Amino acid sequence: MISNLRKAVRLPQPRTHGVDLSHPARSPLGTAVVNCAVYVDGVRQQGNHPADVAIRQVRESGNGFVWIGLHEPSEKEFAGIVELFGLHPLAVEDAVYAHQRPKLERYDDSLFTVFKTVRYVDHDRLTDTSEVVDTGEIMVFTGADFVITVRHGGHGSLGPLREQLESVPRQLALGPSVVLHAIADLVVDDYLDVTAAVQDDIDDVESEVFSVRGGGGAGRIYQLKRELLELKRAVAPLDRPLQSLATQPMSQVDPRIKTYFRDVADHLDRVTEQITAFDELLNSILQAHLAQVTVAQNEDMRRISAWVAILAVPTMVCGVYGMNFDYMPERGWKFGYPLVMGLIVAICWVIHRGFKRNGWL
Numbered sequence: 001m002i003s004n005l006r007k008a009v010r011l012p013q014p015r016t017h018g019v020d021l022s023h024p025a026r027s028p029l030g031t032a033v034v035n036c037a038v039y040v041d042g043v044r045q046q047g048n049h050p051a052d053v054a055i056r057q058v059r060e061s062g063n064g065f066v067w068i069g070l071h072e073p074s075e076k077e078f079a080g081i082v083e084l085f086g087l088h089p090l091a092v093e094d095a096v097y098a099h100q101r102p103k104l105e106r107y108d109d110s111l112f113t114v115f116k117t118v119r120y121v122d123h124d125r126l127t128d129t130s131e132v133v134d135t136g137e138i139m140v141f142t143g144a145d146f147v148i149t150v151r152h153g154g155h156g157s158l159g160p161l162r163e164q165l166e167s168v169p170r171q172l173a174l175g176p177s178v179v180l181h182a183i184a185d186l187v188v189d190d191y192l193d194v195t196a197a198v199q200d201d202i203d204d205v206e207s208e209v210f211s212v213r214g215g216g217g218a219g220r221i222y223q224l225k226r227e228l229l230e231l232k233r234a235v236a237p238l239d240r241p242l243q244s245l246a247t248q249p250m251s252q253v254d255p256r257i258k259t260y261f262r263d264v265a266d267h268l269d270r271v272t273e274q275i276t277a278f279d280e281l282l283n284s285i286l287q288a289h290l291a292q293v294t295v296a297q298n299e300d301m302r303r304i305s306a307w308v309a310i311l312a313v314p315t316m317v318c319g320v321y322g323m324n325f326d327y328m329p330e331r332g333w334k335f336g337y338p339l340v341m342g343l344i345v346a347i348c349w350v351i352h353r354g355f356k357r358n359g360w361l
Helices: 005-010 051-061 075-085 089-097 159-166 176-209 218-247 255-321 336-357
Strands: 033-040 065-071 103-107 110-120 133-142 146-152
Touching (some): 033 159, 051 065, 065 075, 065 176, 089 110, 089 133, 103 218, 110 176, 176 255, 218 255, 255 336
Parallel strands (some): 065 146
Antiparallel strands (some): 033 065, 110 133, 133 146
16 A cells, blocks of 8 residues: 555656745745645645644544644744644744754654754855755654644755645555655655765865875865764764654554655665765875875975085085185185085085985975
8 A cells, every 4th residue: 555655755746736835825823834734535625724723624524634834933823733732842842943953752642753954055166164064954743633844944845745745645645654754754865965965075075185286175174074063963863763763653653654764764874874984084084185284294394404405515615715714725726716616516416416316306
């Protein structure tokens, strides 16, 4: 029955209409509510009802569920939904104020799940201050007959995902846990896309570090490490919630969906391994860059030392003859000056040749 679930979630489906998030009918409880729909047997019911009417319709019929989508709601905008669905105050506080780490919490007959969304920030060239990863949040309240999604940040819209699920009613008929799985799968897929893009940045920095001109400053490497750390903070804590959804019995999760949560967890492990490998690679690149800087400084010091040694010869000879003693070798001789100058040039040439042969110049 759910053999096509991943296909339904992952692959774009033909769309017959667009999701107009600005339409007044999609904001029955205020501007924060971008969508409120009733699904019976996986089919979206006609009309756009307020949340109280929608949930009363579901509970009176004993069939279907309500999916409410919100974007950065205030306490006032969220208050009506909190009272209607009996959401736990601690979970509500997290959903309103955001800035939470990924987690899964059980409150009575509902689940509260936090996902960190990530987006790769395009840039022409990586600099010391380039933003590479932009993060947001999606909170999901899952009950027996409702799903409430709260999104924070300018990306991670769930409108396209809702349309994809609506195009396969057979899968959506399994209930709210299908929506929770679809969101988890979407978030982890975005992690994979971002890590692939970050790998391109790492490859560029690596190529510059080992290029002939030896580019790739330490500042850009540190910036990549900082952005990679932010990505790791979004990815790593999600492992335990996904493992719990895949293995622990929960009344809010259909047992037939657990296998698919395990598959998402496997993909998350792959992302975590990539991030760890990237961090180790950046450490190696940084060490190689610092080694190149040290070698370049040593070469500069050798060149400076070689020229100082060469210039020491005329300095010493000229210093001796600059003492203006009355009796000095060859001072009264007609060819004394050319002899001394020639001797200086010869000695300097011999020293220069020796340094050149040893690679100092």
